Amino acid sequence: MAYGVAANRLELLQIADAVARDKSIDKQVVLAAMEEAMQRAAKAHYGAENEIKVDIDPKTGETHVSRYLHVVELVDNNKTEISLEDARARNPAAQVGDIIAETLPPVDFNRINAQNAKQVIVQKVRDAERERQYEEYKDRIGEIIHGIVKRSEFGSVVVDLGRAEGVVRRDEMIPRESFRTGDRIRAYIYDVRREARGPQIFLSRSHPQFMVRLFAQEVPEIYDGIIEIRAVARDPGSRAKIGVISKDSSIDPVGACVGMRGVRVQAVVQELQGERIDIIPWSQESATFIVNALAPAEVTKVVLDEDTHRVEVVVPDEQLSLAIGRRGQNVRLASQLTGWQIDILTEAEESERRQKEFAERTKLYMDTLDVDETVAQLLASEGFATIEDVAYVPLPELASVEGFDDETAEELQNRALEFIEARNKEMDDKRRELGVEDAVIEVPGVTPAMAVALGEAGIKTLDDLAGCATDDLLGYFETGKDKERVRVTGALEGFNLTADDANAIVMKARVKMGWIEEPEVVEEAAEEEATEEGAE
Numbered sequence: 001m002a003y004g005v006a007a008n009r010l011e012l013l014q015i016a017d018a019v020a021r022d023k024s025i026d027k028q029v030v031l032a033a034m035e036e037a038m039q040r041a042a043k044a045h046y047g048a049e050n051e052i053k054v055d056i057d058p059k060t061g062e063t064h065v066s067r068y069l070h071v072v073e074l075v076d077n078n079k080t081e082i083s084l085e086d087a088r089a090r091n092p093a094a095q096v097g098d099i100i101a102e103t104l105p106p107v108d109f110n111r112i113n114a115q116n117a118k119q120v121i122v123q124k125v126r127d128a129e130r131e132r133q134y135e136e137y138k139d140r141i142g143e144i145i146h147g148i149v150k151r152s153e154f155g156s157v158v159v160d161l162g163r164a165e166g167v168v169r170r171d172e173m174i175p176r177e178s179f180r181t182g183d184r185i186r187a188y189i190y191d192v193r194r195e196a197r198g199p200q201i202f203l204s205r206s207h208p209q210f211m212v213r214l215f216a217q218e219v220p221e222i223y224d225g226i227i228e229i230r231a232v233a234r235d236p237g238s239r240a241k242i243g244v245i246s247k248d249s250s251i252d253p254v255g256a257c258v259g260m261r262g263v264r265v266q267a268v269v270q271e272l273q274g275e276r277i278d279i280i281p282w283s284q285e286s287a288t289f290i291v292n293a294l295a296p297a298e299v300t301k302v303v304l305d306e307d308t309h310r311v312e313v314v315v316p317d318e319q320l321s322l323a324i325g326r327r328g329q330n331v332r333l334a335s336q337l338t339g340w341q342i343d344i345l346t347e348a349e350e351s352e353r354r355q356k357e358f359a360e361r362t363k364l365y366m367d368t369l370d371v372d373e374t375v376a377q378l379l380a381s382e383g384f385a386t387i388e389d390v391a392y393v394p395l396p397e398l399a400s401v402e403g404f405d406d407e408t409a410e411e412l413q414n415r416a417l418e419f420i421e422a423r424n425k426e427m428d429d430k431r432r433e434l435g436v437e438d439a440v441i442e443v444p445g446v447t448p449a450m451a452v453a454l455g456e457a458g459i460k461t462l463d464d465l466a467g468c469a470t471d472d473l474l475g476y477f478e479t480g481k482d483k484e485r486v487r488v489t490g491a492l493e494g495f496n497l498t499a500d501d502a503n504a505i506v507m508k509a510r511v512k513m514g515w516i517e518e519p520e521v522v523e524e525a526a527e528e529e530a531t532e533e534g535a536e
Helices: 009-023 027-046 084-090 111-140 208-218 253-258 260-271 286-293 317-324 326-338 347-369 373-381 387-392 395-399 406-434 448-456 462-466 470-474 499-513 518-535
Strands: 052-056 063-072 081-083 099-104 144-153 156-160 165-168 184-193 200-204 227-235 239-246 276-281 301-305 310-315 341-346 476-479 485-488
Touching: 009 027, 027 052, 027 063, 027 111, 063 084, 081 084, 111 184, 144 165, 144 208, 156 184, 165 184, 184 208, 208 227, 208 239, 208 260, 227 253, 227 326, 239 253, 239 286, 239 326, 253 260, 253 276, 260 276, 276 286, 286 301, 286 310, 286 326, 310 317, 310 347, 317 326, 317 341, 326 341, 341 347, 347 373, 347 387, 347 406, 387 406, 395 406, 406 448, 462 499, 470 499
Parallel strands: 063 081, 165 200, 239 276, 310 341
Antiparallel strands: 052 063, 063 099, 144 156, 144 184, 156 165, 184 200, 227 239, 301 310, 476 485
16 A cells, blocks of 8 residues: 555546455545545655645546635734735735635655555555445345354454455354354344444354244245234254234244255254244234144133233143243243243142132131122122122122022121121221321322321331332333342232222322322323224
8 A cells, every 4th residue: 555655646646446346345445545545645745734635536546735824814824824915915915814826746655654654545445345245235134144153252253345354243143053164054143233443243053033034035925024023032052932923814834834745844953953843823812823822732711911911821631741841841832922921830729729718718718708608609609709799799790609599698698798898998998007198098099098008118108118110019020130030029919909099099199299180181181092992
């Protein structure tokens, strides 16, 4: 590069052309770098305080060196300024504020100037090359790219992509696979970032989308958009699950992905080092999709909890190990695929729990309503879960229970109401002992029992309650030290409240505090309802 600055005009353009082609950058960028290099040399020769500009004609290669002088009334610095009188001697139309360009003779490059020029040009060309690489690859995030392994660094693999380099970090590789210098490699571009050492192109072979893109290459229906992969979960190198759906009812999405004699899925499996892939029909119905996701295990019952986003799945006793999978792999992947926290029970465990709940409810009614075991069992078997259910259910519904009449139903409700009243009084006394202020119990939706629970959780004033989030009342999950989900108990977790119920209590407390106005709460609720209806 050093000789390029001192070369004649034709050679200058030839060098600029050669560098631009070699580095795949614009020729004008190279010429701009040469201009800056010459400008620095000229400043070193004529003095750094001079305002010097160098222009290279891109057609002829001719170099023009100019010094800019500002026209002023009174000259303070003759290196950058010129008086109006002197300026008009050169240009009669000159005015104060104009700039006069003074042509200077070209600078002869000595060894130091040439070395400095080379550094400037190399740096500018490198910067332009990095910018070109970033601009080229930032829009290719999400693509599969082919490359050749260039070298290994601390377990990571550097890949020659032709016009750039990418890196596959150790944690983005499939376990137990290794590459040698010169090996061909396919990987997924998941990020491109500007960094001090240049643009970094991050590649992955363990990313879930790598498998999605491989299927798109092997299955024309996916590439054409007829079949869509809606969900993916991977245990790289071991097992994966994908949820697929077809927009054309005449095409079986699972069969299309498997291919004739499994040829399509096997092509993906081979690329992923033998990773076993379960292809599952995706369903908008969460319960159906969860059942499909746990395949090959059979499921007999599914119970969804929308608030906590947990699902309880019951399987036959002999299917338990199949549903859980080796080291919990099957249920873990199914959970990732569906987005639900899955708890698996056997039929025997579920039956035992049902019997236990039935016995507990029976005892509850026997103790609180002072009835015999038969009546208590009838209530429990009809789905009455709490004393409140008995107290506030419409009387005809209670009287319709087999073996009950209107008189029996009315007596049961009276006993339930008496029990609730006595319990509320007891809870109210306890609430006062805990120091929970009356304003808390006056919030619509808060019962005396809830007030006690709030007090035990340290929520004792209206200000405390208004400052709560819904999760503070209902509980939530957080990631523990071992990256396991840990349940944080909510103050009102045992009261079977929905997220809307808990949110309403908090909002009403905020209204009482004067933080918000009642109409705003109503409007927000209406907006939420409208949004939900639109989504449906």
